[in-house]
Amino acid sequence: MLFEDTYHTIAAPAEGIFRDKGSKFIAYAYPITQEEQVKPLLSNLRAEHHKARHFCWAFRLTPERSVFRLNDDGEPSGTAGRPILNTLLSAELTNVLVVVVRYFGGTLLGVPGLINAYKSATVEALANAKVIEKTVNDLYQITFDYLAMNEVMKVLKEEQIAVESPVYDTKCSIKIEIRKARVNVVLGRLEAIDTLTANYIGTF
Template sequence: MSLFEDTYKTIAVPAEGQFKDRGSKFIAYAYPLRDEAAVKELVGALKAQHPKARHHCWAYRLTPDRSVFRINDDGEPSGTAGRPILNSLLSADVTNILLVVVRYFGGTLLGVPGLISAYKRAAQEALSAASIVELTVNDVYRITVLYEHLNEVMRIAKEEDLTIRKQDFDNRCALELEIRQTQVGKVLGRLEKVEGIAVDFVGTD
C-alpha cells in the first residue's frame, strides 16, 4: 500500500466454493476477519462441521496495509495448501480475510503439482463467489465537548460524512468519530475551531 493510498479490498460476508479432482473434494470457505483471535474459532467450527475431512488448510491476511499473514498446511506436504491459498488472496488483493479449504480425500494421491492446483482452484472459487468491497482506512478520534457546542461537532460530522462509532451525551459530551485518513488534516482543523473541544487519537481501523 502506497503512502497516500487509504483504501483496501475485503469481503462483505462469508462465501463458499468447491473444486473436485480425482475423487478428492475441496470445499473453500472465505470469512471476513478482523483479528487473529477469530481464526481458531472459525477453523474449529469447520472441523466440527466436517469431522471426516482429511485436512483443514488455511491462510489469512490482515490489516489495511496487507502486512500480516499466516498459512497452515494441516498435514499436507509443505507448501502445497496454505501457500496456494495465500497466493489466491494476494492475486485478488484482498485483506482482512480468512480462507479455509476443507479436503475430503478421494483415494488417489494428487502429487505436489496436483495439490497446489486444487487448493488454488478451490480458493479462487470461493473468492469468485464472494462480494468484494472496497473500504477506506480510517483513524478513530475521541471527541469531548460541552453540550452547548455539540451541534457544531455534529454539523462537521454530517458535512464531512464521518461515521459516529459511539456517543455519550451528558453535560460534557463524548463521541468517537471515524475519519478517513486523507481527510484527517482538514477535519481536525475544523474541529479544533470549536470552543472547549478536546480531540484524542484512539487508533486506526
C-alpha cells in the same frame, strides 16, 4: 498521495469446491477484521466437517495488507496455506480468511497436485464472493464539554461523519471514523473547538 485510500475485501462469506482423483476441497472465504475471529470460524468448520482430513487456511489483515498468516494443517509444507495466501495476494484482497476443507479420496496428489487443488478451490470461492471497495478510515475518540455539542455536530454533519458509541453528559464522548485522506482537514476543524480533545484509536 503517499498512501492508498481504499482497499478491497469481500462483502459476505462465499464457498467454492474443487475435486481431483476422489479428493474434495471445499473453500470457505470469510470477511474478517481481526485475528481473533479465525479460531471460532475454524472450530465451526471442524464441527461441521468432522470426517474431513485437513483444514488449511490463510488470511490477510489491515488496509495496508501487511498482516498475514497461513497454516498447512498437516499437508506437506508450502502445498496448502501458501497457495491460498498467494491467491489472496493475486486478487489484491485483505481482511479475508480462506479455509479449505479437504476430504481425502484415497489417491495421493503429489506436491504440484496439492498446490493446484488448494489454489483452485480458493479461486472458486473468491469468484463466488462479492468484492467490495472500502475506504481506509482512522478511528478517533473525541471528548468535549456539553456546551460545545452544537459546534461539534455541525462539523460532523458537514463532513458526513457518523457517530459511534456516544456518551452525552457534562463531558461528552463519541467515536468517529474519518477517511484517511480527510483526517487533517476534519481534525483541524474539530480541534479548533474549545474543550475538544481527539485521541487516535486505530486504522480500519
